[in-house]
Amino acid sequence: MNTITADVSVIRSKILEIRGNRVILDYHLAGLYGVQTKVLKQAVRRNLQRFPEDFMFELTENEWTELVTNCDRLPETLKHSSVAPMAFTEQGVAMLSSVLRSPTAIEVNIAIMRTFVAMRRMIAGYEELKKRIEDLEVSCNVQFSELYTALTELLEQKEKAEKPRNPIGFIIPKQEK
Numbered sequence: 001m002n003t004i005t006a007d008v009s010v011i012r013s014k015i016l017e018i019r020g021n022r023v024i025l026d027y028h029l030a031g032l033y034g035v036q037t038k039v040l041k042q043a044v045r046r047n048l049q050r051f052p053e054d055f056m057f058e059l060t061e062n063e064w065t066e067l068v069t070n071c072d073r074l075p076e077t078l079k080h081s082s083v084a085p086m087a088f089t090e091q092g093v094a095m096l097s098s099v100l101r102s103p104t105a106i107e108v109n110i111a112i113m114r115t116f117v118a119m120r121r122m123i124a125g126y127e128e129l130k131k132r133i134e135d136l137e138v139s140c141n142v143q144f145s146e147l148y149t150a151l152t153e154l155l156e157q158k159e160k161a162e163k164p165r166n167p168i169g170f171i172i173p174k175q176e177k
Helices: 008-014 026-033 037-046 061-070 090-099 103-162
Strands: 015-018 021-025 056-058 086-088
Touching (some): 008 015, 015 061, 021 103, 026 086, 037 090, 086 090, 090 103
Antiparallel strands (some): 021 086
16 A cells, blocks of 8 residues: 555544534545546446445535635636545445455455544543643732732831821920021
């Protein structure tokens, strides 16, 4: 198998988020499998019962327009395609291995599945890190509040200390010269 094809960073760069799902477009999958996009789509269309909506969906015109506008990773030939691409979720990619039975497809599927798992772990790590940062923020806010209270009290004490005090004892009147 081509090591570039199975490189996790290459696969990760092809994963997009559409409709709240992490997906890979048919064009990118065809490139990874080493087949034409047309061949991949034909195989999927012949086995549509294996690809429910949560496994694979075709992009709407609005989604396709937004993707072309916002994503600089798409080649020019794909940007001007008249046919909306298919987007495959992780489960859809797994199902592709039963449709495309070549050894290359199996190896690429394994690499893609490992990439999805690695991304899930990374996202879980980010969630844990986010929680720790939020806890730290709460802790710091409490400490800043206590510090502010202490500084306010010190300022009040200083203001009291700076007031002129009445002298103790007799006041000698000033004599005029």
